[in-house]
Amino acid sequence: NAGVTQTPKFRVLKTGQSMTLLCAQDMNHEYMYWYRQDPGMGLRLIHYSVGEGTTAKGEVPDGYNVSRLKKQNFLLGLESAAPSQTSVYFCASSSWWQSYNEQFFGPGTRLTVL
Amino acid sequence: AQTVTQSQPEMSVQEAETVTLSCTYDTSENNYYLFWYKQPPSRQMILVIRQEAYKQQNATENRFSVNFQKAAKSFSLKISDSQLGDTAMYFCAFMKHKDGDSNYQLIWGAGTKLIIKP
Numbered sequence: 001n002a003g004v005t006q007t008p009k010f011r012v013l014k015t016g017q018s019m020t021l022l023c024a025q026d027m028n029h030e031y032m033y034w035y036r037q038d039p040g041m042g043l044r045l046i047h048y049s050v051g052e053g054t055t056a057k058g059e060v061p062d063g064y065n066v067s068r069l070k071k072q073n074f075l076l077g078l079e080s081a082a083p084s085q086t087s088v089y090f091c092a093s094s095s096w097w098q099s100y101n102e103q104f105f106g107p108g109t110r111l112t113v114l
Numbered sequence: 115a116q117t118v119t120q121s122q123p124e125m126s127v128q129e130a131e132t133v134t135l136s137c138t139y140d141t142s143e144n145n146y147y148l149f150w151y152k153q154p155p156s157r158q159m160i161l162v163i164r165q166e167a168y169k170q171q172n173a174t175e176n177r178f179s180v181n182f183q184k185a186a187k188s189f190s191l192k193i194s195d196s197q198l199g200d201t202a203m204y205f206c207a208f209m210k211h212k213d214g215d216s217n218y219q220l221i222w223g224a225g226t227k228l229i230i231k232p
Binding site for chain 2: 040041043101107108
């Protein structure tokens with residue numbers, strides 16, 4: 001099992017450009033999450049999904065969109081990148097069946113917006 | 115709203131020493147979970163230990179143990195016989211107890227950078 005994978009690992013964008021980050025999990029998890037990690041702060045939830053075809057806003061959703069067309073994939077899109085979106089992005093997944101809902105994380109994507 | 119506070123931005127100890135990382139949280143919930151995650155330089159987020167709030171017994175995982183004080187809303191992590199491989203950022207995180215189809219969002223502290231010196 002690969003667990004949670006993220007593509008790409010690094011990316012540099014110019015202000016105004018768009019891009020999509022891909023998260024894939026092979027654990028058949030129902031829940032998937034996108035977080036961002038900024039220096040001196042803990043992770044903050046951007047969007048999440050509780051199942052295929054459903055998405056919801058987290059703590060910091062502005063400037064991002066997501067889609068979950070397949071259970072194993074969760075895409076994070078930036079339509080018009082801004083320097084404030086420079087961050088490390090983590091995807092995570094978890095199973096509804098676990099009472100404590102342990103989240104498994106991908107390796108992260110470092111995004112720089114110039 | 116729940117908050118998680120880690121008051122120690124950085125700590126360093128000698129190899130083989132014991133170190134305690136502090137975490138406090140604020141919540142009105144009675145049932146919840148607390149976690150410590152480790153993030154080494156590789157950036158991979160790794161679960162170290164978890165604690166269910168309804169359990170009075172402190173969780174332990176080999177060299178890692180917690181001191182959970184529910185009334186004080188405190189959840190510290192003790193690392194015994196520290197090793198060079200323990201060098202990492204350590205994050206404390208809070209999650210509400212599962213309830214229907216609610217989102218199980220993790221609320222994170224800002225992290226403590228732990229350096230183990232040889």
